[in-house]
Amino acid sequence: MSDVVSYRREDEVGLIVVDNPPVNALGHAVRQGLLEALDEGLADPSAKALVIMGGGRTFPAGADIREFGQTPKSPSLPDVIDAIETSSKPVIAAVHGTALGGGMEITLGCDYRLALDSAKMGLPEVNLGLLPGAGGTQRLPRLIGARAALEAIVEGKPMKAARLAEMGIIDEVVSGDLEREAIAYARKLVAEDAPRRPVSALSVAAEDADVFAEFEAAIARKKRGYLAPFHCIKAVKAATEMDFAAGMARERELFVELLNSPQSAAQRHVFFAEREAAKVPGLAKDTPQREIRRVAVIGAGTMGGGIAMNFLSAGIPVTMLEMKAEALDRGVSVMRRNYEASARKGRLTTEQVEANMGRLWTTLDYADLAEADLIIEAVFENMDVKKTVFGELDRVAKSGAILATNTSTLDVDEIADATSRPTDVLGMHFFSPANVMKLLEVVRGAQTADDALATVMALARRISKVGVAVGVCYGFVGNRMLHKRQTQAVALVNEGATPSQVDRVLYDFGLPMGPFAMADLAGLDVGWRIREGLRETDPANAPARNWMDALAEAGRFGQKTGAGVFEYGDGGRTPEPSETTAAEIDAYRAQQGITPRDVSDEEIRERCLYVMINEGAKILEEGIAARPLDIDIVWIYGYGFPPYRGGPMFWADQVGLGLVCDRIRTFHGETGDPDWQVAPLLEKLAGEGKGFADL
Numbered sequence: 001m002s003d004v005v006s007y008r009r010e011d012e013v014g015l016i017v018v019d020n021p022p023v024n025a026l027g028h029a030v031r032q033g034l035l036e037a038l039d040e041g042l043a044d045p046s047a048k049a050l051v052i053m054g055g056g057r058t059f060p061a062g063a064d065i066r067e068f069g070q071t072p073k074s075p076s077l078p079d080v081i082d083a084i085e086t087s088s089k090p091v092i093a094a095v096h097g098t099a100l101g102g103g104m105e106i107t108l109g110c111d112y113r114l115a116l117d118s119a120k121m122g123l124p125e126v127n128l129g130l131l132p133g134a135g136g137t138q139r140l141p142r143l144i145g146a147r148a149a150l151e152a153i154v155e156g157k158p159m160k161a162a163r164l165a166e167m168g169i170i171d172e173v174v175s176g177d178l179e180r181e182a183i184a185y186a187r188k189l190v191a192e193d194a195p196r197r198p199v200s201a202l203s204v205a206a207e208d209a210d211v212f213a214e215f216e217a218a219i220a221r222k223k224r225g226y227l228a229p230f231h232c233i234k235a236v237k238a239a240t241e242m243d244f245a246a247g248m249a250r251e252r253e254l255f256v257e258l259l260n261s262p263q264s265a266a267q268r269h270v271f272f273a274e275r276e277a278a279k280v281p282g283l284a285k286d287t288p289q290r291e292i293r294r295v296a297v298i299g300a301g302t303m304g305g306g307i308a309m310n311f312l313s314a315g316i317p318v319t320m321l322e323m324k325a326e327a328l329d330r331g332v333s334v335m336r337r338n339y340e341a342s343a344r345k346g347r348l349t350t351e352q353v354e355a356n357m358g359r360l361w362t363t364l365d366y367a368d369l370a371e372a373d374l375i376i377e378a379v380f381e382n383m384d385v386k387k388t389v390f391g392e393l394d395r396v397a398k399s400g401a402i403l404a405t406n407t408s409t410l411d412v413d414e415i416a417d418a419t420s421r422p423t424d425v426l427g428m429h430f431f432s433p434a435n436v437m438k439l440l441e442v443v444r445g446a447q448t449a450d451d452a453l454a455t456v457m458a459l460a461r462r463i464s465k466v467g468v469a470v471g472v473c474y475g476f477v478g479n480r481m482l483h484k485r486q487t488q489a490v491a492l493v494n495e496g497a498t499p500s501q502v503d504r505v506l507y508d509f510g511l512p513m514g515p516f517a518m519a520d521l522a523g524l525d526v527g528w529r530i531r532e533g534l535r536e537t538d539p540a541n542a543p544a545r546n547w548m549d550a551l552a553e554a555g556r557f558g559q560k561t562g563a564g565v566f567e568y569g570d571g572g573r574t575p576e577p578s579e580t581t582a583a584e585i586d587a588y589r590a591q592q593g594i595t596p597r598d599v600s601d602e603e604i605r606e607r608c609l610y611v612m613i614n615e616g617a618k619i620l621e622e623g624i625a626a627r628p629l630d631i632d633i634v635w636i637y638g639y640g641f642p643p644y645r646g647g648p649m650f651w652a653d654q655v656g657l658g659l660v661c662d663r664i665r666t667f668h669g670e671t672g673d674p675d676w677q678v679a680p681l682l683e684k685l686a687g688e689g690k691g692f693a694d695l
Contacts, residue, residue: 002029002030002032002033002036002037003029003033004018004019004020004029004030004033005017005018005019005020005030005033005034005036005037006019006037007036007037007040007041007044009041009044009046009047010183011046011183011187012046012047012048012049012187012190013047013048013049013050013051013182013183013186013187013190014040014041014044014047014049014050014051014089015050015051015053015179015182015183016034016037016038016041016050016051016052016053017053017054017055018030018033018034018052018053018054018055018059018060019054019055019056020060021056022056022057023057023058023060023061023062023097023098024054024055024056024058024059024060024061024103025060025061025062025063025064026060026062026063026064026077026102026103026106027064027066027067028064028067028073030060030064031075031076031077031079031080032075034052034080034084035075035079035080035083038050038083038084038087041089042087042088042089047089048089048090048190049089049090049091049092049186049187049189049190050087050089050090050091050092050186051091051092051093051094051182051183051186052084052091052092052093052094052106052110053093053094053095053096053178053179053182054095054096054097057096057097058096058097058098058099059093059094059095059096059097059098059099059103059107059119060099060102060103060106061097061098061099061100061101061103062100062101062102062103062124063077063101063102065128065268065271068259068268069259069265076134077102077105077106077133077134078133078134078135078248078252080106080109081105081106081108081109081134081135082109082135084106084109084110085109085110085198085199085200086198089196090111090112090186090189090190090194090195090196090197091109091110091111091112092110092111092112092113092114092182092185092186092189093106093107093110093112093113093114094114094115094178094179094181094182094185095107095113095114095115095116095119095121095161095170096115096116096118096119096178097119097120098119098120098121098122098158099119099120099121099122100120100121100122100123100124100158101122101123101124101125101132101136102132102134103121104121104122104123104132104136105123105132105134105135105136105139106134107121107169108135108136108139108140108143108199109135109139109199111194111196111197111198112171112172112185112189112194112197113169113170113171113172114170114171114172114173114174114181114182114185115161115164115165115170115172115173115174116161116173116174116175116178116181117161117162117173117174117175118161118175119160119161120158120159120160120161121158121159121161121164121169121170122152122156122157122158122159123136123140123152123153123156124156124157124158125156125228126153126154126155126156126228126229126232127156127267127271128228128264128267128268128271129226129227129228129258129261129263129264129265129266129267129268129644130228130255130258130259130264131153131228131231131232131235131251131254131255131258132153132232132235132251133251133252133255133259135200135248135251136153137149137153137232137235137236137238137239137247137251138200138235138238138239138244138247138248138251139199139200140152140153140169140236141204141236141239141240142199142200142202142203142204142239142244143168143169143199143202144167144168144169145204145205145207146204146205146207146211146212146236146237146239146240147207147211147215148167149236149239150211150212150215150232150233150236152167153232153235153236154215154219154223154229154232154233161173172185200244201244204239204240207240212233212236212237215233216230216233224510225510225642225644226263226644227258227261227263227644228258228263228264228267231254231257231258234250234254235247235250235251235254235255238250238251262654263644263645265646265654266643266644266645266646266647266650266651266654267643267644267646269629269632269646269647269650270632270633270636270643270646270647272629273629273632273633273647273650274466274633274637276627276629277466277467277468277469277629277630277633278457278460278461278466278467280453280454280457280469280626281626281627282626283450283453283454283457283469284450287450287451287453287454288451288454289451289454289455289458290373290400290402290451290452290455291373292316292373292374292402292455292459293316293317293373294316294317294318294319294371294372294373294374295308295311295316295317295318295319295372295373295374295375295376296318296319296320296321296369296372296374296375296376297311297318297319297320297321297375297376297378298320298321298322298369298375298376298377298378298379298389298393299321299322299377299378299379300320300321300322300327300328300330300331300332300362301327301331301378302334302432302433303378303406303430303432303434304320304331304378304379304406305320305331305332305334305335305338305434305435306338306430306432306433306434306435306436307376307378307406307430307434307435308320308335308360309335309338309339309356309434309435310430310434310435310463310464310465311463312356312357312359312360313356313435313463313464314462314463314464315359316359316462316463317359317360317361318359318360318361319360319361319362319363319368319369319372320332320360320361320362320363321362321363321364321365321366321368321369322362322364323364324364325364328362328364332360332362335357335360336353336357338435339353339356339357340353366392366393366395366396367396369393369396369397370396370397370398371398372397372398372401373400373401373402374401374402374404374456374459375393375397375401375402375403375404376404376405376406376428377389377390377393377403377404377405377406378406378430381407381408381409381410381526381529381530381533382533383410383411383414383415383533383537386405386407386410386415386418387414387415387418388418390403390405390415390416390418390419390425391418391419393419394418394419394420394421400424401424402424402425402426402452402455402456403419403421403424403425403426404425404426404427404428404456405425405426405427405428405443406427406428406429406430407427407429408429408475408476408479409474409475409476409479409530411472411474412425412426412427412443412445412472413445413446413447413472416445416446416447416448422445422446422447422448423447423448423449423452424449424452425445425447425448425452426442426443426444426445426448426452426453426456427441427442427443427444427445427472427476428440428441428442428443428456429441429442429443429476429478430465431478431637431638432522437637437638438464438465438466438637439465439466439468439478439633439634439637439638440460440465440466440467440468441468441470441476441477441478441634441638442456442457442460442467442468442469442470443470443471443472443476444469444470444471444472445472446472453469457469466633466637468625468630468633468634469626469630470624470625470630470634471622471623471624471625472624473619473622473624476624477616477619477624477625477630477631477634478634478635478638478639480615480619480624481612481615481616481619481631481635481648482612482639484611484612484614484615484675485515485608485609485611485612486515486519486527487543487611487675488607488608488611488675489502489514489515489516489608490546490547490548491607491673492599492603492604492607492608493547493585494546494585494588494589494592494594495594495596495597495599496596496597496598496599497599497604498577498582499514499516499565499566499577499581500566500575500577501599501601501604502514502515502516502604502608503515503516503517503575504601505601505604505605505608506604506605506608509605509609509642509645510641510642510644510645511639511640511641511642512640513640515608516565516566516575517565517566517575519548519558519564519565520558520559520564520565520566520568520575521558521559522558523557523558523559523560523564524548524551524552524556524557524558524564524565525552525557525558527548527552528548528549528552528553531543531549546588547581547584547585547587547588548565550584550587550588551564551565551580551581551584554580556580556581559573563578563580565578565581566578566581567580606663606667607667609648609651610660610663610664610667611664611675611676612648613648613649613652613660613682614660614664614675614676614678614679614682615675615679616628616631616648616649616652617679617681617682617685617692618679618681619631620681620692620695621679621680621681627695628647628649628650628692628693628695629647629649629650631647631648631649632646632647632648632649632650633647635647635648649692650692650693652691652692653691653692653693657682657685657686657690657691657692658686658689660682660686661678661682661683661686664676664678664682665678
């Protein structure tokens with residue numbers, strides 16, 4: 001008998017229990033064990049019905065994705081589900097925890113489905129660049145119709161038991177002891193001589209013939225660039241046009257195509273990388289953590305308010321400090337409006353809005369921060385201002401409080417030196433809008449204590465962020481690479497491209513917007529002030545003035561002023577080419593003696609992306625990022641790098657580091673720009689025929 005699947009009988013009900021901690025993943029041993037237990041149950045003359053359930057905390061939560069890419073081992077999951085569906089006795093799935101992917105597909109192979117009221121089910125394979133490959137795209141439409149199946153499969157989100165019952169997926173929702181309730185339900189079915197109900201024998205209910213074209217059009221923008229959602233649509237459509245056997249063959253064909261695609265490889269990389277990013281190399285798993293019961297935020301502006309909302313939403317009280325009552329009142333009102341907007345969209349209840357706002361205290365006095373366990377500074381991006389703030393925090397904060405700066409570029413070690421407790425200081429770089437963006441760069445200073453770092457990394461998960469530990473340098477990981485890309489984007493325009501062309505190329509690559517639209521969204525004044533600061537403090541390394549500075553000095557700050565690199569008519573957000581910007585570019589070219597040339601889309605793509613890869617290699621060499629996957633996660637969750645490309649370092653491996661290295665050498669030879677000096681790590685890996693994944 002299997003070590004991970006057991007069979008026993010309770011009177012006339014046979015119980016098949018999967019016990020493969022932690023999540024009962026459907027690896028080879030579980031699949032084999034399910035077949036053996038099923039055979040035992042079918043051979044047991046006293047068992048009139050069979051129940052499949054999970055031991056521990058969940059029903060089988062899904063396939064073991066570590067097996068993807070390996071030589072398949074028999075029995076396959078479709079074979080197991082087929083055996084369940086064609087059994088001679090009724091089979092009931094009893095679900096608790098989360099039945100996802102292959103776990104849900106097992107339930108669809110059963111005759112009846114029962115679930116605890118706390119259970120969730122879903123088919124999230126699309127998030128791994130795949131589709132349900134064990135009959136999910138063929139059985140679910142037969143059970144609930146094509147349109148509802150499309151929504152469930154293409155969105156890939158888990159659904160609660162009550163919703164599953166409304167849809168007709170779950171037959172019975174129960175509470176309390178699942179095993180007891182499942183046995184009682186099975187006995188009831190036996191007593192009623194309930195028939196077997198194979199889902200594959202059902203036909204798909206007739207719907208509007210345009211349902212598939214309409215659904216594809218509805219997701220076209222949101223799922224732009226992805227393969228899997230559109231393959232899911234093709235598979236569900238097959239369920240409406242073919243018999244079950246032919247539909248299964250079509251599902252398998254589409255699944256294999258996706259499994260072997262670069263996109264699925266990239267999305268599976270992201271899945272694992274996100275989990276690995278939470279594990280900081282060199283930081284022991286059992287590192288003690290400090291208790292965070294109350295947080296303080298300094299600054300009630302857009303960033304400070306967004307940061308505070310993360311903690312309020314997680315049930316953590318926040319004290320917010322400002323210097324003027326008007327700024328404090330304005331910030332609090334913006335926070336309330338944001339919460340109320342979420343409530344109007346159905347994401348929060350009115351009660352939750354009030355509970356969140358009820359956890360907020362405001363003050364104009366630093367002394368009121370004395371009891372905070374974590375204090376986050378979110379003031380103007382100026383070193384002198386931040387050092388003044390941290391001097392005040394050093395005076396009022398209690399012993400053991402963590403002092404964090406939200407700086408996006410400045411030296412965390414220099415900020416820490418403004419205190420007498422640098423071991424308690426680190427960076428918490430949130431991304432705007434801070435209450436929405438998932439990334440949190442956790443910046444470890446030279447003296448940051450291990451327990452402070454461990455506390456904030458765990459806190460990131462608590463407030464629903466993806467925390468990535470990085471080191472101290474100008475711009476850390478994300479902005480350091482971004483600034484190199486932005487420099488190339490401006491240079492390409494100087495040489496003859498237009499801002500619209502540059503933005504289109506990177507948008508077509510899969511980014512949510514191009515560098516100039518992004519600059520307008522962030523505010524041209526932000527980058528301008530950073531550059532002006534560098535020109536004052538470090539003129540040798542400061543960028544030369546260009547037409548972007550001229551736009552900012554003219555008050556064209558982007559979307560917030562209705563004009564930046566682009567025009568935004570009538571308060572809209574759609575960027576339109578600007579004659580003013582074109583004139584500034586022409587004037588700059590004339591001043592610099594530049595004769596504009598035709599710039600190809602390919603050159604734009606290579607220069608904007610390869611400079612990031614080169615800088616990423618330097619970041620790895622310097623130890624600012626511990627692993628390539630950390631860089632990938634920063635860029636996916638902080639800057640919208642398309643998950644189906646896996647992040648810049650993963651994508652570089654797919655392109656081939658030899659090719660990337662050759663092009664970087666070419667650009668260095670053409671321009672002499674030190675940014676195109678090949679990073680030694682990149683050159684070494686390319687020369688050895690290796691990739692970043694080999695580090």
